[in-house]
Amino acid sequence: MGQHDNRTFGSAGSAGRAGDADTEAGAGAPDAEPGTVEEDGELAALALKILVAGGFGVGKTTLVGAVSEIRPLRTEEQLSEAGELVDDTDGVDHKTTTTVAMDFGRITIRSGLSLYLFGTPGQDRFWFLWDELSTGALGAVVLADTRRLEDCFPAVDYFEHRRIPFVVAVNCFTEARRYGAHDVSRALDLEQGTPVVLCDARDRDSGKEVLIRLVEYAGRVHTARLLDSVGPQAGSG
DSSP states (O other): OOOOTTOOOOOOOOSOOSOOOOSOOOOOOOSSOTTOEEETTEEESEEEEEEEEESTTSSHHHHHHHHOSSOOBOOEEEOOGGGTTTOOOTTOTTOOEEESSOEEEEEEEETTEEEEEEEOOOSGGGGGGHHHHHTTOSEEEEEEOGGGGGGGHHHHHHHHHTTOOEEEEEEOOTTSOOOOHHHHHHHHTOOTTOOEEEEOTTOHHHHHHHHHHHHHHHHHHHHHHHHHHHHHHHHOO
């Protein structure tokens, strides 16, 4: 991962984060198997798997916790001296914990549609977990911090390479320099059509809007791929 070394962005803003993960650890679990919801004794509705990815300290745990309607599951551990050589805390000096496996939450977008959210760990040494977490995912949210935009390059590369639809959500940190969606898209060298949205990872409504945008975009992508796959057969005969 990490093929976009030539991507560049403007100068970084000052400190002041909108996405600290300094929240209490909790636990939560889905009420039914992914893809089904128990309703009056019958299996109905739809549950979709969504990944929340991005660099270290960008606000993934915060986003999952803000939107989840259940007490979120977190696997956070205290940062240790042993990790100082491998965890780049530049710009997030006050961060004291890190996700070592995943975050998990659930949100109901509308009646009959629920999302299961899986937050991925941000550090390089935990990337081996991504393949397992991405299995069966409809799409992903890649959180970005304009002060450390290069930290989301590996996630962008990962999902592009595996053709997993994703949106880039710029977490607007306090006092950080603001950039428009078009500027961020150019800096990340995104494929044409990949949505870029601005958000506040602490705000439930803002996070929900990001997820709705992802579901809509991923739905269009998967539908287009399905039509492409059946097009030649439909045209024959």
